Structures are given as structure tokens and as C-alpha cells.
Amino acid sequence: MNHPLPPETSDVPLAPGERLPRTQREKLSPEAIAKIQSIAAQFPDRMAGTLPALYIAQKEFGFLSLGAMKEVAAALGVPEGHVFGVATFYTMFRKKPVGRYHFEVCTNLCCALNGAADLLAKVIEKTGARPGEGPSPDGLWSVDEVECLASCGSGPCIQINHGVFDEFVDEAKLEALMDACRRGETAAWGE
Structure with missing residues (x-):
């Protein structure tokens, strides 16, 4: 199969989010989930809480892995694709580890x-x-x-x-x- 990626990925190409680095921990803390849900409750549409929820996840994980984005979607009760789209659109969200x-x-x-x-x-x-x-x-x-x-x-x-x-x-x-x-x-x- 002709594929632009190296041989180790050519048989099973990864979706963009799956190419992101992973965090050591994949679950938000109960405190972070409670904060996210409290923020979401302030809006008539839970999607409106996406930006502050992503900030909470980024603070907790250090950056936004695909797992962190999925956790935010679950905490908000919104589609994962929406959270992924927001997180990858805005440059203030880090999708890989950064220094202190x-x-x-x-x-x-x-x-x-x-x-x-x-x-x-x-x-x-x-x-x-x-x-x-x-x-x-x-x-x-x-x-x-x-x-x-x-x-x-x-x-x-x-x-x-x-x-x-x-x-x-x-x-x-x-x-x-x-x-x-x-x-x-x-x-x-x-x-």
C-alpha cells in the first residue's frame, strides 16, 4: 500500500486525535469534574462551557491529550467531536507537553x-x-x-x-x- 507515513503506521493510519501524545493519567479528578459540571450548569446550552472546561482539563493534565478531551466531553455531556474541534482550533490549548x-x-x-x-x-x-x-x-x-x-x-x-x-x-x-x-x-x- 502506498502511504505517506512511515511503514509502522501505513497499515493502520491514525485519526488526527490519536496522533496526540498521551497523558500519564487518563481520568479527570472528581473535583475537576464537579467544577466542569458547575460551570456547564450556568449556561442554557452545555456546549457553552467547553472553553472553561478545557482550561480545567489542561491545568489538571498539563496539556490536552485526546483522552483529556474525551473526559471533558463526558463531563459536559456533549459530543466528543465538538470538544476536539474547539480544543484544536484555539492556540491557547496545548496538545502536547510543554515545559514549566x-x-x-x-x-x-x-x-x-x-x-x-x-x-x-x-x-x-x-x-x-x-x-x-x-x-x-x-x-x-x-x-x-x-x-x-x-x-x-x-x-x-x-x-x-x-x-x-x-x-x-x-x-x-x-x-x-x-x-x-x-x-x-x-x-x-x-x-
């Missing part, structure tokens, strides 16, 4: 014109993490290149976990941000 401090470097036009490529190279050099490849060997860092962090007037812009840092981030500011992470002054991923 996840860097996102904007390389869109405005940031690019202000040195985003150099900033991205410095992040890679200083963390040992490569875009899209998961956490660094020590588990502390991960990095992704992103399109826009909504700070076009003062780029290059970087986001660490959920905190956005702009105002012309240079190598000195990057080093100060990394030191703050090492000292625990920046909230770790999922906190």
Missing part, C-alpha cells in the same frame, strides 16, 4: 521588523528548547513561534505561559525574564 515555562515568540510582520527572528534564536540558544519539539531536557523550558500577541506597536513580543512581555524585548530583558522564571517569580505552566 512555555515561551511563545511573535514573529509576525511588526515583531519581525523589530528583531523577532533574533529574539527567537536567543530563546532557543538560552533554553535548549526548539519550536514545536516539546520541553527542554530539564523540563523547564519550551518554545513556539506564534503569529501575533497583539503588541504590534512595541514588539518584538514574547509570552511566557500566560504573561505577555513587550516593550521591545531584547537579550537583556529576555535574560531578566528567564531569571525571574528560575526564581519562581513567574507562574509556572498550569498555575
Whole structure:
């Protein structure tokens, strides 16, 4: 059979969600399920609780595996396909493990014109993490290149976990941000 994937997958191609990394634990805690159900009860349509429910699952698992998405669907009582579609559409949901401090470097036009490529190279050099490849060997860092962090007037812009840092981030500011992470002054991923 001619198949674009390596031989070990050519006889049984996997659906997109089945290609996602798996979490060590596959079930939401009873507390997380209760939170999700409480949120869903606030809406006339339970599907409206999908985004906050996915945040709860991501916090609990560290990222959203297919199993985590199925757990969210079950807790909400909505179709799995809906949850999968929402989780894979939005970039704020991680579909693979990330480091304790996840860097996102904007390389869109405005940031690019202000040195985003150099900033991205410095992040890679200083963390040992490569875009899209998961956490660094020590588990502390991960990095992704992103399109826009909504700070076009003062780029290059970087986001660490959920905190956005702009105002012309240079190598000195990057080093100060990394030191703050090492000292625990920046909230770790999922906190």
C-alpha cells in the first residue's frame, strides 16, 4: 500500500486525535469534574462551557491529550467531536507537553521588523528548547513561534505561559525574564 507515513503506521493510519501524545493519567479528578459540571450548569446550552472546561482539563493534565478531551466531553455531556474541534482550533490549548515555562515568540510582520527572528534564536540558544519539539531536557523550558500577541506597536513580543512581555524585548530583558522564571517569580505552566 502506498502511504505517506512511515511503514509502522501505513497499515493502520491514525485519526488526527490519536496522533496526540498521551497523558500519564487518563481520568479527570472528581473535583475537576464537579467544577466542569458547575460551570456547564450556568449556561442554557452545555456546549457553552467547553472553553472553561478545557482550561480545567489542561491545568489538571498539563496539556490536552485526546483522552483529556474525551473526559471533558463526558463531563459536559456533549459530543466528543465538538470538544476536539474547539480544543484544536484555539492556540491557547496545548496538545502536547510543554515545559514549566512555555515561551511563545511573535514573529509576525511588526515583531519581525523589530528583531523577532533574533529574539527567537536567543530563546532557543538560552533554553535548549526548539519550536514545536516539546520541553527542554530539564523540563523547564519550551518554545513556539506564534503569529501575533497583539503588541504590534512595541514588539518584538514574547509570552511566557500566560504573561505577555513587550516593550521591545531584547537579550537583556529576555535574560531578566528567564531569571525571574528560575526564581519562581513567574507562574509556572498550569498555575
